[in-house]
Amino acid sequence: MLLRVQCDQRQVRLLLAPLVEGTGEAVELQRGKIAIAPEEQGACLWYPAEVEIFNEQFEQMLVEIVSIFSHFAGEESGKRFEHLIQKISNNEPKQTHCEVFFIGLKPSARGKGIGKILLQPVLDYADTKQVGCYLVSSNPRNISFYERHGFQKLCPIEISNSYSMTGMWRDEC
Incomplete structure (x- = not known):
């Protein structure tokens, strides 16, 4: 099942804030x-x-994404996504x-x-x-x-x- 979530521009900016700055089409990656x-x-x-990918700013973004997953797809889906990210970050090369x-x-x-x-x-x-x-x-x-x-x-x-x-x-x- 594919879950599509409609987000307004404010929500998109909030989710992508750790990655981007700017608005509209002129977006620069931070x-x-x-x-x-x-x-x-x-x-x-x-x-x-x-x-540094897995820094505090990125971790905060993941908290927001897990919250969105939990809200729209159920708490169990949010926990699975959080588990996935944890497993991946644990294997990050030093x-x-x-x-x-x-x-x-x-x-x-x-x-x-x-x-x-x-x-x-x-x-x-x-x-x-x-x-x-x-x-x-x-x-x-x-x-x-x-x-x-x-x-x-x-x-x-x-x-x-x-x-x-x-x-x-x-x-x-």
Whole structure:
């Protein structure tokens, strides 16, 4: 079941405040960077090495998101989301790195090189700054895509008895 929540601009700004500043179409990311494919076929949100992802500001945003999940989808859904984030943050690498926080494509955009285009700025940044790059693959089918771009499996992240994610690492070049 897909849950769609309508938010007004005030609510969107509140939820995204830890990530963005500004209003309307002129939005500058304070902490992360975002790439959006033409015709909104996909997007990639990533963090440079200088940014501490799981800081107090981010934690507050997660509290708000858990509250929204709980309100609209039930308290149990909110607890599951909170558990997921905790498991992911517990496996965060300690060494300096950039991080792909989210990358996703519309199904119709898959297999057309758009994922590679969205990922390339992150890899270029990592190579230029000579830092590693980390991501968590939520789908085993995507692992070969990441491996083709130099990532290796780092650790399994067991979310439940029936579902796990994979932490992946790309060494600095």
